[in-house]
Amino acid sequence: MNLELFWNKQIGFPLLTLLIFLPVAGAASLWMRRDPRGARVEVLILSLIELVLSLLLFVKFASGVPAMQFVENVPWIVPLGINYHVGIDGISLFLVILTTLLTALTVIYSWDRVREHLREYLICLLILETTMIGVFVSLDLILFFVFWEVMLIPMYFLIKTWGSGPERDHAALKYVVYNLTGSVLMLVGFIILYLNYHDWAVTQLGRNPYSFNYLHLLFAPLPLEKQLWIFGLVFLGFAVKGPVFPFHTWLPGAMLEGPIAVSVMLSGVKLGSYGLLRFNLPLTPEASQMAVPLMMTLALAGLIYGALIALTRPNLMAMMAYGGISHLGFVTIGLFALNPIGIEGALLQMVNLGVAGAGMIFILGFLNDRRGSFDLDEYGGLAKRAPRLAALSMVIVLASLAFPGTNVFIGEFMVLAGVFQVYWVYAAIGVSAVILGAAYMFSMYGRVMMGEIRKPEVAAMSDLNSRETVIAFTMAGLIVWIGLYPIPLLSRMEPSVRAVVERLKEGNVPDSAIVRIDPNNPHAYILKMLADPNSDLSQTLKNLPEKPVR
């Protein structure tokens, strides 16, 4: 986890910087554009370039090492130890690709649907893309926080201006207030971490005493009490964003009142769980272990609660919002299994549920555009009128309830396998939630697509047009592909996940017997050990056998 491969070793140009700032540059150039068609084409091309660039990451990614890759590190605010430091590893790689993919699909989806303030809408989408990618690739805590916070602004405007619900004012403000509260507490946690590093660095290194560098912060030992504080504060930030039950109350509002683009991003891009995996587990390993019972309880409560509420809602979007909360519970139990298979399953599940969740939202968007309502009773028998829609949404629905052969099944299997190793009761409760999930997804599909056509409006509904087919087909294709052949994903994720698990095993309290090496100068430590005849290293060298052992 502490290794860094710099961009110039891997590829000829600073790929991550390009990925982050290309959308913002595009947004700036949109100010000049007046014609809506030109703006649409420009943004579509931009988002496709982004997608291609992120796929380039996938191609050039060195699998088999837990290193941070494509790293760029430029001093930014030197007196406070803040750098422009970005990089990706197996944890963030697929989330970046998912972000660019969903943005591109959202642009296609919005093609002829958004007419009012089109330019501003596209600008918001592009800025949102920048901030989401920035969150995934930042290795400096302040840089991360910058992207994390800026994200609220385009989201606010998206919900507020292009939302469809009557309560969108309220929902937008609630979104900002909840998430801002979580993130300022997270900032406090970051500052404790930063000052802890400072105290350690002053005595150990005697230089470079301030740093927000994620990789540096991993090095400073943390007393258990501080770990618990930091874990709690940082967890609150990610739990709200997640959202983890019981911090979820803003989500249904934002999804119901906001536009489809917002719902896609909220259910597709799992920022909160990424934060837990990236920051909470490695930075505060002992505290994470202590928190397992609490985290499992919260996650399972969310899992069951979300599914139960989804069963009772007659509204498609509300159903998906609560279904999303339930799905997130699955990711969280996987993360806090704290073993390789559980965490890797959770990471895979972030991608899978992102695909399935966003796919469902697109389907709801198609339905709503035709019928103008999310009300379940307004539909019925649609399969007769729109066979293509029915078939593709069947694939997505099956994925959402973890049907074997779909991607979610694999993730769910891994998560449950991981959790079983910890405590079978947790896994048993998790399995029961799968049944509830199947219940609401099937009943929803049945009421919308099956049966007789009861409403004349449904009879007049058309099937998917070509743009919509592209979206639904991409989602369904991904679901089947990952479901049948997940190895390219798993092989890239595994080293990074293993590094996190190693870290959890080693622990990070001051008296743990791990050798700590100055991240900036690893040789100094080894030389010091060699100079000391009583050091472990010297003893080991002395006792080395004549021939190297194979």
Place this chain on the structure above:
Amino acid sequence: MPFTFTMTPVDVELLMPEILMTGLLSLILCLDFLFPRIGKTTLAWLSIAGMGGIFLLLAGYFIDGRHGTLFHEMYVIDPMAIFFKAFILGTTILVFLASIDYLKKVPVFRGEYYFLGLLAALGMMLMVSANDLLSLFITLEFSTFSFYILVAYLRDDPKSNEAGLKFFILGVFAAGLLAFGISLIYGETGSIIFTDFARMHAHLTPGMVIGFLLIFVALGFKIGAVPFHAWVPDIYQGAPTPVTAFLSIAPKAATFAILLRIFTATLGDIRGDWVWLIVAISAVSMTYGNIVAISQKNIKRLLAYSGIAQIGNVLIGLAAASKMGDGAILFYLMTYLFANLGAFTVVIIFSNLTNSDDLEDYNGLSRRSPLLAGALLIFFLSLAGVPPLAGFIGKLYVFVAAMNEGLLALVVIGGINIVISMYYYLIVIKRVYIYMPKDNAPIPVSFPMRLVLITTVGGVLLLGIYPKAFIEISAAAAELFSRML
């Protein structure tokens, strides 16, 4: 003690900025009444050019690291004082630029406006160098006096007159408290010089406690911290808007120079005895200012309450009472200068056209002037502390300084206040961007106004995106200041 007045050439050189400033304002006054036909705008540009020159001189002094004391330690020039002098001059320059359009509507005494503004600036420049209680009292009154007149400048407007009267009564009251506090401290210690108190390492006697508390109350009035804030909203609303902008930044910054000298330099050794007071006032100011701001209907009152909250944020740095805290205060004041002055500039431009400060009239501003709306968005987001704007780095800096001294609870309160403040800033932004305007007339922005907007927006962005140089300046000023005493 026999008082001998000596001035060496070195002393004159140290005093050169103030001497030049005195010359400049005398020139403006003479030009105004000797040549009544001279354009008032010319006077404005002349003062701005003069102050720009003095600003450069101060920058040179800062780089050279000049320092020294004058008049038997009554008066001190150190990097901290030079920083604040330059800060005040910068504020005055921007306020003058923003006043040019506004004054065209005022029928009489337009030349005197610039004279009084310069006089107030000179008073504050002297104030930040005060090194004993007596020079503190004199310079503080000197600068406040010009403000009494400036606040009541619109003589046909009852609100302005009322504000002037209120400001005067409260100001005189605060001056009384200050004088009383000084007399108590002198009675207890036999000295009035800050550095003497520091050297004495005296334990606090009851008389000194009361004395310093009285001084703190008087200074609390000047910065408008809760519970000494009651005058702020009324006077902000009543005063001419450029004066409000001036009042909301420069005197507060000058008072912080004094607070830094008293608290971190003089009483720094006994931080444990007073830190709870600053912590409490900081927490209450932030929370009260932000909560009351939510329900405001007038943008000047909204900015008044948000200013109270911002002062609470600066006080976090004072509570830290460390070198880092001092640097954080200086940096935060710079971010506050750009964002707050920028916001007031938007208010001035808007009210010049519409004669209204009601928030309702800001509906749909983005359709009438995308420039103003965009600028207001940036200023408000910076005041709220959204990265990557100046306010975020400022807040981060004071938070880190306070956490370094173990003030976790205060930082958490500060964090929660970011959320509260975001709420009302967003309400205004919502009006500006989403509501439909009643009147679709575009809002013209004149050249001087454009200049102020560009400077302030540029400042907010620069301090947010590349704050390295400014953090170094603040840290250098704080560093040398702490070493000097």
